[in-house]
Amino acid sequence: MLKIGIICYPSVGGSGIIATELGKMLAKQGHEIHFITSSIPFRLNSFNPNIYFHEVELNHYPVFQYPPYDLALATKVAEVIDTEKLDIIHAHYAVPHAICAILAKQMAKQPVKIVTTLHGTDITVLGIDLSLKKMIQFGIEQSDAVTAVSDSLVKQTKEMLGINCPIHVIYNFVNEEEYLAHNKEELKRNFGIQQDEKVLIHISNFRKVKRLEDVIHTFAKVYKETPARLMLIGDGPEYGRIHDLVRELQLDKVVHFLGKQKNIPSLLAIADIKLLLSEKESFGLVLLEAMACGVPCIGSNVGGIPEVIDDGVTGYIEELGDIDAFATRTLELMTDTKKWHAFSVKAKERVFQHFSSDKIKKQYEDLYAGVLGENNEN
Template identity: 55%
Template structure:
């Protein structure tokens, strides 16, 4: 198949999943064309089946803001025509599903569009009355729609009143890259006296509740020697630095900023903290589990579908810092319990969220969508029994 993929190319779960999916499809012999505003940061080294088409936004005095959406739609149509694409797979309903719809109108009905919903396009933008109608239109005009959790499917239908079937396709991890690694030497750099290492990775938006991460760490540190490793950047970073200093934790909190490849770094952690108030899936939790790191997370959104409570991590209510402290200490102070959780986390990541299984699921959905295309072009006769 010839597949066009559009996603946000910067750091973020949707961009990571879209890029990794494209690479896996290319490995299976499909021709994959990324149509994005910049090179996806996880695209990596050359592969003969991978292509990148930049969306260059020109500035015109007549427009107050550069017309990215129209430029993207036009570029999608150009690539679809020139490369004879079978389908466009777009990640996020706005603006990508709408742009793909415009591209399809320019190219013709033979081009099919799959839209994958990742969360923010529904859980945040869906509440904006100025956008909700467009989001609903983009979803309903797509030939097929997928979402990364059952909870996100539920929210989409309840919030937008969407009748269109939505297929569940979980996010995934490539077990060839995410696995427990021998990182003792690197870990000694951060924990020279054998302290336990807690970790948090995010884009430091308010919904990630990084202040709860610091509070949990402070509670754990009162009982046992510990360090906290914070990875990522975002609007809350300055505030978090201030909180760390106010609580006198600066000697034990390490800010590493943005890191493009966290597969090796996650293995440094003893526990991953994810106390978000919104999380449609929780890719960081899955990446941690694949590396054998138990997760302390909140019981919201898609996280309960990822983290099996009391098996490979613990779930708490949003803002329940004392419970998160208690559960973290429970793991760190009981080596036998910790090892059981660690092994269960690895097994769950490989059985339920394996990259091979999810890639095959997308392939089956692509073929089903394209089979409908064949029926559109000519009458589909019933199969004889």
């Protein structure tokens, strides 16, 4: 069994969720997992004797305008490598985590291999910044193995950064244990939703790239045709603007801003349709979560979304910004009960056949064994 250090963001975002859930699965398999981050990861909510947490503490020095988190992280990672005799450091994001892992590897006495997973923002946002381009290239090229969460992200990384080293596609996954059957009608009653009202749902960090205005305008068209509610889960810089748009369209009684929520499976269980109409999306973990609950999805034809939604089978994919098409497809599913049920069944099947946690865990274990030069039985 391996000793694996995981560097990730501890927050609610998709990369942190995947990193934490992967660590929990590997720990159940018997591997020793060491999370190295600024606070206990959001999803690390149960005890396992194979899981350890190492907090990165910041010191404030007058010479620095801001506390140097990257240097503190690299120092902590090097310390854990040596004291715990780690075999692998798995860095989620090229910048800053892979860079910190590389620096830590150089400082540590214990030999260690570095696996870096690209989740998207490190390429689609940071990769555009010319001042960071060389650093991202360095982080990728100096890693012993690199993975990305979609074919689309691999292609984008190679095109933007001129990367020639292999990048393995290992998709995101869901923890099946969290997506058990819920009593949909009872949950709806708890929210005061009438039996004849359909529920649309959107989950994101409320950034411009998520195009929440398209979600609102799509819902407005749907609401004109049939009783419906829209549940918006999350928070971020677009919150105020979108709140104003909802009031301007006089939808404030049927659009609910629920803020950040922890119990996503229960909220998804209420939904009839999931909307993800982003202009950039390397994978779309929220789509997988919705499909695991049997919720058909409507998505834009960008990034990794077409790799998650099976168009015409588990949901629909339409061109970016096509509000009429989004609304038409949503109404089609909401008004055709037989088709909705067929899509719902296929959505669950797709998640558990193509994105199962056991399948993804095995792919990572094989990758670790490969960089260590071991066979799969170790």
